[in-house]
Amino acid sequence: MRENMYQECIDACLACMDACNLCFDACLKEEDVKMMSECIRLDRECADICAFAVRSMQSNSPFAKDICILCAAICEACGQECKKHDMDHCQFCAEACLNCADVCRSMAA
Template structure:
Protein backbone atom coordinates (compact mmCIF):
# COMPACT_ATOMS: atom_id res chain seq x y z
CA UNK A 1 0.00 0.00 0.00
CA UNK A 2 1.48 3.32 -1.04
CA UNK A 3 1.25 6.59 0.88
CA UNK A 4 -1.21 7.86 -1.74
CA UNK A 5 -3.66 4.95 -1.50
CA UNK A 6 -5.65 6.21 1.52
CA UNK A 7 -6.17 9.59 -0.15
CA UNK A 8 -7.24 8.03 -3.44
CA UNK A 9 -9.62 5.68 -1.62
CA UNK A 10 -11.10 8.47 0.51
CA UNK A 11 -11.67 10.61 -2.58
CA UNK A 12 -13.36 7.75 -4.42
CA UNK A 13 -15.61 6.92 -1.47
CA UNK A 14 -16.50 10.57 -1.04
CA UNK A 15 -17.37 10.98 -4.72
CA UNK A 16 -19.71 7.97 -4.50
CA UNK A 17 -21.36 9.22 -1.30
CA UNK A 18 -21.83 12.67 -2.83
CA UNK A 19 -23.25 11.18 -6.01
CA UNK A 20 -25.77 9.23 -3.95
CA UNK A 21 -26.67 12.29 -1.90
CA UNK A 22 -27.06 14.40 -5.03
CA UNK A 23 -29.33 11.78 -6.58
CA UNK A 24 -31.46 11.48 -3.45
CA UNK A 25 -31.78 15.26 -3.13
CA UNK A 26 -33.10 15.83 -6.66
CA UNK A 27 -36.71 15.84 -5.46
CA UNK A 28 -36.02 17.34 -2.04
CA UNK A 29 -36.01 20.94 -0.91
CA UNK A 30 -32.82 22.21 0.67
CA UNK A 31 -32.38 25.30 2.80
CA UNK A 32 -28.62 25.38 2.20
CA UNK A 33 -26.06 24.49 -0.47
CA UNK A 34 -26.78 20.75 -0.44
CA UNK A 35 -26.92 19.36 -3.20
CA UNK A 36 -24.87 22.06 -4.94
CA UNK A 37 -21.86 21.23 -2.78
CA UNK A 38 -22.16 17.55 -3.75
CA UNK A 39 -21.71 18.41 -7.43
CA UNK A 40 -18.54 20.39 -6.66
CA UNK A 41 -17.24 17.67 -4.37
CA UNK A 42 -17.75 14.88 -6.91
CA UNK A 43 -15.72 16.67 -9.56
CA UNK A 44 -12.92 17.69 -7.20
CA UNK A 45 -12.68 14.28 -5.50
CA UNK A 46 -12.35 12.50 -8.84
CA UNK A 47 -9.78 15.04 -10.03
CA UNK A 48 -7.86 14.68 -6.79
CA UNK A 49 -7.81 10.88 -6.96
CA UNK A 50 -6.53 11.05 -10.53
CA UNK A 51 -3.90 13.68 -9.74
CA UNK A 52 -2.59 11.77 -6.73
CA UNK A 53 -2.55 8.48 -8.64
CA UNK A 54 -0.35 9.97 -11.35
CA UNK A 55 1.85 11.94 -8.95
CA UNK A 56 0.81 15.20 -10.56
CA UNK A 57 2.99 18.18 -9.80
CA UNK A 58 -0.25 19.92 -8.77
CA UNK A 59 -1.50 17.21 -6.41
CA UNK A 60 -0.71 19.21 -3.26
CA UNK A 61 -2.81 22.17 -4.43
CA UNK A 62 -5.57 19.91 -5.73
CA UNK A 63 -5.64 18.05 -2.41
CA UNK A 64 -6.03 21.35 -0.55
CA UNK A 65 -8.83 22.48 -2.85
CA UNK A 66 -10.55 19.10 -2.56
CA UNK A 67 -10.31 19.28 1.24
CA UNK A 68 -11.85 22.77 1.21
CA UNK A 69 -14.75 21.61 -0.97
CA UNK A 70 -15.30 18.53 1.18
CA UNK A 71 -15.27 20.62 4.34
CA UNK A 72 -17.98 22.86 2.87
CA UNK A 73 -20.00 19.83 1.76
CA UNK A 74 -19.69 18.15 5.17
CA UNK A 75 -21.11 21.29 6.81
CA UNK A 76 -23.97 21.60 4.33
CA UNK A 77 -25.00 17.95 4.15
CA UNK A 78 -24.33 17.40 7.84
CA UNK A 79 -27.05 19.95 8.63
CA UNK A 80 -29.70 17.62 7.16
CA UNK A 81 -31.24 14.65 8.94
CA UNK A 82 -31.45 12.48 5.82
CA UNK A 83 -29.42 9.28 6.08
CA UNK A 84 -27.81 9.90 2.68
CA UNK A 85 -26.79 13.42 3.76
CA UNK A 86 -25.24 12.11 6.97
CA UNK A 87 -23.33 9.43 5.04
CA UNK A 88 -22.16 12.08 2.59
CA UNK A 89 -20.99 14.36 5.41
CA UNK A 90 -19.12 11.46 7.02
CA UNK A 91 -17.37 10.57 3.76
CA UNK A 92 -16.53 14.23 3.22
CA UNK A 93 -14.97 14.55 6.68
CA UNK A 94 -12.83 11.45 6.04
CA UNK A 95 -11.76 12.91 2.70
CA UNK A 96 -10.84 16.25 4.31
CA UNK A 97 -8.58 14.46 6.78
CA UNK A 98 -6.92 12.33 4.11
CA UNK A 99 -6.46 15.18 1.62
CA UNK A 100 -5.00 17.50 4.25
CA UNK A 101 -2.53 14.77 5.28
CA UNK A 102 -1.59 14.17 1.67
CA UNK A 103 -1.07 17.89 1.03
CA UNK A 104 1.20 18.18 4.06
CA UNK A 105 3.19 15.11 3.03
CA UNK A 106 3.90 16.52 -0.43
Protein backbone atom coordinates (compact mmCIF):
# COMPACT_ATOMS: atom_id res chain seq x y z
CA MET A 1 0.00 0.00 0.00
CA ARG A 2 1.41 3.39 -0.94
CA GLU A 3 2.01 6.06 1.67
CA ASN A 4 -0.73 8.68 1.71
CA MET A 5 0.65 12.12 0.78
CA TYR A 6 -1.14 13.45 3.85
CA GLN A 7 0.29 10.82 6.25
CA GLU A 8 2.05 13.25 8.63
CA CYS A 9 -1.14 15.30 8.96
CA ILE A 10 -3.29 12.18 9.36
CA ASP A 11 -0.99 10.98 12.16
CA ALA A 12 -1.13 14.37 13.92
CA CYS A 13 -4.93 14.45 13.65
CA LEU A 14 -5.24 10.92 15.05
CA ALA A 15 -2.93 11.76 17.97
CA CYS A 16 -4.90 14.95 18.64
CA MET A 17 -8.22 13.12 18.47
CA ASP A 18 -6.94 10.55 20.96
CA ALA A 19 -5.64 13.26 23.34
CA CYS A 20 -8.93 15.16 23.12
CA ASN A 21 -10.97 12.05 23.86
CA LEU A 22 -8.77 11.26 26.87
CA CYS A 23 -8.98 14.87 28.08
CA PHE A 24 -12.76 14.96 27.60
CA ASP A 25 -13.18 11.83 29.71
CA ALA A 26 -10.77 13.03 32.41
CA CYS A 27 -12.40 16.49 32.57
CA LEU A 28 -15.77 14.88 33.21
CA LYS A 29 -14.24 13.26 36.30
CA GLU A 30 -12.84 16.50 37.71
CA GLU A 31 -14.35 17.82 40.94
CA ASP A 32 -15.44 21.13 39.35
CA VAL A 33 -16.87 19.95 36.03
CA LYS A 34 -18.55 23.31 35.44
CA MET A 35 -15.15 25.01 35.46
CA MET A 36 -14.08 22.54 32.76
CA SER A 37 -17.12 23.05 30.52
CA GLU A 38 -15.34 25.03 27.79
CA CYS A 39 -12.48 22.54 27.76
CA ILE A 40 -14.93 19.65 27.47
CA ARG A 41 -16.86 21.36 24.64
CA LEU A 42 -13.69 22.12 22.69
CA ASP A 43 -12.34 18.60 23.27
CA ARG A 44 -15.47 17.23 21.57
CA GLU A 45 -15.36 19.67 18.67
CA CYS A 46 -11.64 19.13 18.17
CA ALA A 47 -11.89 15.32 18.22
CA ASP A 48 -14.78 15.47 15.75
CA ILE A 49 -13.05 17.79 13.26
CA CYS A 50 -9.83 15.75 13.49
CA ALA A 51 -11.76 12.58 12.63
CA PHE A 52 -13.44 14.36 9.72
CA ALA A 53 -10.11 15.75 8.51
CA VAL A 54 -8.57 12.26 8.59
CA ARG A 55 -11.43 10.85 6.51
CA SER A 56 -11.12 13.70 4.00
CA MET A 57 -7.37 13.16 3.62
CA GLN A 58 -7.67 9.39 3.38
CA SER A 59 -10.19 9.73 0.55
CA ASN A 60 -8.21 12.50 -1.19
CA SER A 61 -11.17 14.84 -0.95
CA PRO A 62 -10.80 18.01 -3.01
CA PHE A 63 -11.78 19.81 0.21
CA ALA A 64 -9.09 18.19 2.40
CA LYS A 65 -6.95 21.32 2.62
CA ASP A 66 -9.95 23.53 3.43
CA ILE A 67 -11.08 21.08 6.10
CA CYS A 68 -7.57 21.03 7.56
CA ILE A 69 -7.53 24.83 7.75
CA LEU A 70 -10.72 24.65 9.84
CA CYS A 71 -9.23 21.78 11.82
CA ALA A 72 -6.17 23.93 12.60
CA ALA A 73 -8.38 26.76 13.90
CA ILE A 74 -10.35 24.42 16.19
CA CYS A 75 -7.19 22.63 17.36
CA GLU A 76 -5.63 26.01 18.18
CA ALA A 77 -8.68 27.04 20.23
CA CYS A 78 -8.75 23.72 22.07
CA GLY A 79 -5.01 23.83 22.74
CA GLN A 80 -5.21 27.36 24.12
CA GLU A 81 -8.11 26.40 26.39
CA CYS A 82 -6.37 23.26 27.66
CA LYS A 83 -3.19 25.26 28.41
CA LYS A 84 -5.20 27.21 31.01
CA HIS A 85 -5.61 24.11 33.18
CA ASP A 86 -2.84 22.54 35.24
CA MET A 87 -4.04 18.94 35.00
CA ASP A 88 -1.69 16.58 33.17
CA HIS A 89 -4.42 15.46 30.77
CA CYS A 90 -5.09 19.07 29.76
CA GLN A 91 -1.40 19.85 29.27
CA PHE A 92 -0.94 16.67 27.19
CA CYS A 93 -3.99 17.59 25.12
CA ALA A 94 -2.79 21.17 24.62
CA GLU A 95 0.51 19.92 23.24
CA ALA A 96 -1.22 17.49 20.84
CA CYS A 97 -3.71 20.13 19.70
CA LEU A 98 -1.13 22.83 19.06
CA ASN A 99 1.08 20.37 17.19
CA CYS A 100 -1.88 19.26 15.07
CA ALA A 101 -2.75 22.88 14.30
CA ASP A 102 0.81 23.50 13.08
CA VAL A 103 0.90 20.34 10.96
CA CYS A 104 -2.53 21.04 9.43
CA ARG A 105 -1.53 24.61 8.55
CA SER A 106 1.74 23.42 6.98
CA MET A 107 -0.01 20.75 4.94
CA ALA A 108 -2.67 23.17 3.69
CA ALA A 109 -0.13 25.86 2.72
